[in-house]
Amino acid sequence: MNKKTVIVLVAAVVVVIIAVFRIFGMQTEGENEVENVVSLMEKQIQDENKLKISGYTLDDPNVVLNPYEISPLTALVIFETDEEVSPEVTIHGDSDLTTYTHTFTKETEHYLPIYGLYAGRENKVTIKCGDKEKELTIKTDELPDDFILPTSVKKDESKLNNDLYFYTPSSFGYTAAYDVNGDVRWYLTESAIWEINRLDNGRLLVSTERLAEVPYYSTGLYEMDMLGKIYTEYSLPGGYHHDYYEMENGNLLVASDDFNNDSGTVEDYVVEIDRKNGNIVKTFDLKDILKMTDGKSENWIEYDWFHNNSVWYDEKTNSITLSGRHQDAVINIDYDTGKLNWILGDPEGWSDEYQKYFFKPVGDNFEWQWSQHAAMITPESYVFLFDNGNNKSKNEKDYVKAEDSYSRGVMYKIDTDKMTIEQVWEYGKERGSDFYSPYISDVDYLDKNHYIVHSGGISYKDGKIQNQPAGLAGSDTLKSDTVELLDDEVIFEMVLPTNTYRVEKMSLYGDDEFELGNPKELGSLGVTDAESEKFTLMSNAKEQDDDYKSHDISIKKEKDRLAVTGTFKRGTEVKIILYKDMMEKIYNMRISTRPYTALCVDLGNNNESDDLTVTKYINSDGLIGKYTIFIEIDGVIYQTDEYVSF
Numbered sequence: 001m002n003k004k005t006v007i008v009l010v011a012a013v014v015v016v017i018i019a020v021f022r023i024f025g026m027q028t029e030g031e032n033e034v035e036n037v038v039s040l041m042e043k044q045i046q047d048e049n050k051l052k053i054s055g056y057t058l059d060d061p062n063v064v065l066n067p068y069e070i071s072p073l074t075a076l077v078i079f080e081t082d083e084e085v086s087p088e089v090t091i092h093g094d095s096d097l098t099t100y101t102h103t104f105t106k107e108t109e110h111y112l113p114i115y116g117l118y119a120g121r122e123n124k125v126t127i128k129c130g131d132k133e134k135e136l137t138i139k140t141d142e143l144p145d146d147f148i149l150p151t152s153v154k155k156d157e158s159k160l161n162n163d164l165y166f167y168t169p170s171s172f173g174y175t176a177a178y179d180v181n182g183d184v185r186w187y188l189t190e191s192a193i194w195e196i197n198r199l200d201n202g203r204l205l206v207s208t209e210r211l212a213e214v215p216y217y218s219t220g221l222y223e224m225d226m227l228g229k230i231y232t233e234y235s236l237p238g239g240y241h242h243d244y245y246e247m248e249n250g251n252l253l254v255a256s257d258d259f260n261n262d263s264g265t266v267e268d269y270v271v272e273i274d275r276k277n278g279n280i281v282k283t284f285d286l287k288d289i290l291k292m293t294d295g296k297s298e299n300w301i302e303y304d305w306f307h308n309n310s311v312w313y314d315e316k317t318n319s320i321t322l323s324g325r326h327q328d329a330v331i332n333i334d335y336d337t338g339k340l341n342w343i344l345g346d347p348e349g350w351s352d353e354y355q356k357y358f359f360k361p362v363g364d365n366f367e368w369q370w371s372q373h374a375a376m377i378t379p380e381s382y383v384f385l386f387d388n389g390n391n392k393s394k395n396e397k398d399y400v401k402a403e404d405s406y407s408r409g410v411m412y413k414i415d416t417d418k419m420t421i422e423q424v425w426e427y428g429k430e431r432g433s434d435f436y437s438p439y440i441s442d443v444d445y446l447d448k449n450h451y452i453v454h455s456g457g458i459s460y461k462d463g464k465i466q467n468q469p470a471g472l473a474g475s476d477t478l479k480s481d482t483v484e485l486l487d488d489e490v491i492f493e494m495v496l497p498t499n500t501y502r503v504e505k506m507s508l509y510g511d512d513e514f515e516l517g518n519p520k521e522l523g524s525l526g527v528t529d530a531e532s533e534k535f536t537l538m539s540n541a542k543e544q545d546d547d548y549k550s551h552d553i554s555i556k557k558e559k560d561r562l563a564v565t566g567t568f569k570r571g572t573e574v575k576i577i578l579y580k581d582m583m584e585k586i587y588n589m590r591i592s593t594r595p596y597t598a599l600c601v602d603l604g605n606n607n608e609s610d611d612l613t614v615t616k617y618i619n620s621d622g623l624i625g626k627y628t629i630f631i632e633i634d635g636v637i638y639q640t641d642e643y644v645s646f
Contacts, residue, residue: 019594024313028286030628030643039559040190040209041519044068048516053078053109058127058134065138070190071228075114075138076514077127080183084108085129091116091508092124097162098179102509111514115226116164119143143184147174152495153182159491163505165482168196169438170499171471175206177508182494185508188228195243197504199223202512203231205252210558212239212525212617217257217266219525225512230519234278235560237526238269241373242309250275253311253320258531263287268306270322278522284320284333289340291313294350295327297371298391298399310385314377317341318406323375323385328368328394330375330385342416344383345369349394350550359414359421366423367392369410374442382424382558383412386441386453390467402467407436409443409453427453427485433455434458439469442502449487454503456480470499525560527622530585538579541630541637548631548638555629557644562618564589564631576616577630577637578623578644585627589616620646 003419034298047068056062061079066072077089084106091114093099102117120142143149155178164177175196176187192206193216199205203225207218217239223232238257245253252273257266265287272282276607292305299307307325314321318335329345338355339516343350346368369387378384389407391399408428414421428435437457444452459466459475466473480500484492542548553566564576566589574589591612623646631638 026341030639031641032643034555034562034629034642034644037556037558039235040070041521042494042559045518051076051078051111051516053080053111056080056496058129058132061127061134061136063138065140066228068230069606070188071186071226073115073117073119073140073184073186073188073504074227075117075125076111076227077114077125077136079108079110081108081110083371087112088128089114089271090126090128092416093118093179094181094183095157097157097160098181098183098185098347100162100508105513111516113225113514114138116179119184119523143187144174144189147176147184147187148498148500149184150182150494150495152493153180154490154493155180156489156491159486159489160484163492163507166196166504166506167480167496168193168501170501171412172383173412173498173500177506178494179490182489186226190228192222193218193501194241195502195504195527196245198506198510199246200250202510204510205246211615212236213257213259214614220523221252221254221624225295225514226508226510227514227585229514230514232520232522234273235521235523235525236280237524238271238272241267245311245313247272247313248315250413251281255308255311255315258283258285261285261287263292263303263419264303265292265303267304267308270311270320272307273523278524284338286324289333289338290324290327290331291351291354291589294354295324295329295345296349296394297326297328298396299371300326307338309373310375313375314381316381321375321377321383323372325371325373325388328370330369330372330383335469342414342419344375344412344421346394356419359419361422362420363422366421367410371438373385373440374444376443376445378411378445381414383414384443384445384451385410386435386443386455388438388441388457389427389436389465390438395445401580402438402465403433404477405436405467407430407438407441407455409451426456427451427483433465436465437480438467439569440499440501444504446484446505450485452484452503452505454480454481454482454500456482456500456502459499473593501523525619526619528587528617528619530578531588532584532586534584534586535582536584537582537638538584538628538630539579539637541639544638544641547636548633551633553631553640555640555644560620562620562629562644564618565613565615566631567613568633570612573634575632576618577632578618578626578627580627585623586632587616587618589639 056079061077064076067076086106088103090101123138157304166177174187175192179185194207210219212219220235222230224230242255256271258269268286271280271283274281309325312321321332332341341635343357371388371390373386375385387408387410406429408426411425413424435455437455441459442454458479459470460477461475478499480496482494551566556563568591572591576587578585626645628643629640
């Protein structure tokens with residue numbers, strides 16, 4: 001056979017393959033493109049079209065209430081002046097401590113964010129520009145019907161300033177800020193749980209509203225202002241949970257996960273994000289530092305063995321402090337090497353090799369902490385944390401009942417040379433079980449001898465205090481109790497009839513300036529690994545029948561992933577198939593209520609029915625082109641008649 005004949009034969013084979021591909025490709029190609037979900041950031045870009053400045057003056061400004069549609073108690077006042085001026089804005093409250101004044105930088109074009117409006121009122125706002133003054137009345141809507149308001153507020157106004165108390169929910173609810181009277185002065189309508197804090201640039205850093213994995217791992221973090229305008233989104237392959245820390249170089253240490261780790265564990269992974277590009281520049285896998293089987297608390301489970309709930313970086317010692325709820329342990333590791341420096345907690349139940357890392361108590365009235373949260377290093381180099389106080393022992397026979405227990409804010413002085421520890425301050429023990437929170441909660445260092453202690457997960461069932469998180473205990477009455485102390489005196493206390501994760505006390509205005517423009521998207525959700533890939537003609541797919549339709553399958557495309565949702569019986573085997581160029585990418589859809597320990601929030605699919613509603617996310621990273629979508633249910637492959645393009 002000569003060369004020319006070979007070429008002809010090869011060409012003929014190629015033609016046949018193309019023809020087959022076209023025949024079967026046409027047969028399997030989805031008819032409809034999946035629904036595209038407009039992202040929060042995309043919508044905000046659209047919202048800025050209404051922020052007109054031309055033709056508006058101080059006498060007749062453009063007043064846009066809730067300009068980004070997620071922060072109802074804010075407005076943007078827009079106008080121009082002939083000369084550069086520094087406008088002064090006053091948001092009038094019910095008292096001096098609830099009135100706020102802020103001065104903006106000199107400009108001729110003015111976009112003035114107005115924060116701290118009351119809900120359901122005609123709010124008085126005064127703007128001064130040199131000798132000119134304008135008084136505005138801004139009417140806001142009532143709070144949503146499901147908004148939680150305080151049942152009790154106690155305060156010593158002579159010792160308080162007008163900073164606000166920013167609360168994040170433990171699961172469902174609103175991220176909100178209350179003034180010293182307990183009135184709501186700011187909130188978000190989009191979900192934002194876990195930590196809320198102000199970055200050095202004056203903006204807030206909050207969780208995204210989207211989940212990466214159930215029950216509560218968000219896709220990452222938003223850097224936003226109080227208007228709700230997003231300036232940067234940081235996406236993470238392992239998502240975000242519980243806590244973050246802004247380092248001196250601007251990078252972010254974030255409690256994250258490695259969803260692809262061989263052990264299948266969660267909440268034992270910390271990453272450092274480069275703020276300039278969103279890249280992960282450093283990782284800390286706690287499985288490389290500790291034994292998973294040591295120091296077990298009552299709530300320890302194989303895949304959530306540590307349950308890290310706080311992250312703190314200390315520049316003095318170049319170290320990271322982490323809080324492992326399920327080992328009743330606060331650990332400190334070297335930032336450069338990741339090596340263990342010390343462990344704070346009861347050494348009982350730990351292997352001999354770790355005993356040298358524990359401290360020896362000295363002094364009077366010493367107690368270890370149990371199931372702690374919010375561990376930090378103070379400027380005095382003390383360890384400050386919320387001691388939830390669960391059980392108060394590693395041994396079940398010595399467990400303390402909830403009604404006999406207590407939670408507390410506690411501060412320890414440690415000596416890392418002598419490996420000694422001394423308890424130097426506490427609050428909460430004297431409150432008894434009334435202040436007992438078996439999960440979540442927070443402490444905050446405001447200044448020397450000036451602290452917040454927040455017992456956020458108090459719950460009752462049939463009038464009896466509970467020893468487990470509210471969702472697990474089936475609690476019927478919830479409470480969070482926030483106390484501000486100055487020189488050991490309670491100067492503020494607010495009680496909410498719900499469970500709340502954290503409280504931060506912050507000013508209404510930061511040092512940030514409002515800016516128009518598109519937000520940045522940094523980082524990535526990573527590649528969703530297919531369980532298998534194979535060559536096929538995909539000729540056996542069925543049309544949708546009643547069985548398929550009974551699952552209420554919904555397929556939507558977000559800006560960076562595909563989301564497939566359906567309702568299935570426990571144990572159903574479900575696969576999502578993305579088909580292109582006669583190649584299948586097959587993704588398993590997990591039908592399970594494995595709790596991932598929703599122990600610090602009440603999220604998750606915990607219904608007792610056999611019917612479970614689940615969502616499978618397939619990230620766009622690594623996917624290029626047009627894919628037809630098939631769903632396989634217990635071995636039967638169905639056409640969805642839909643396609644997705646990346």
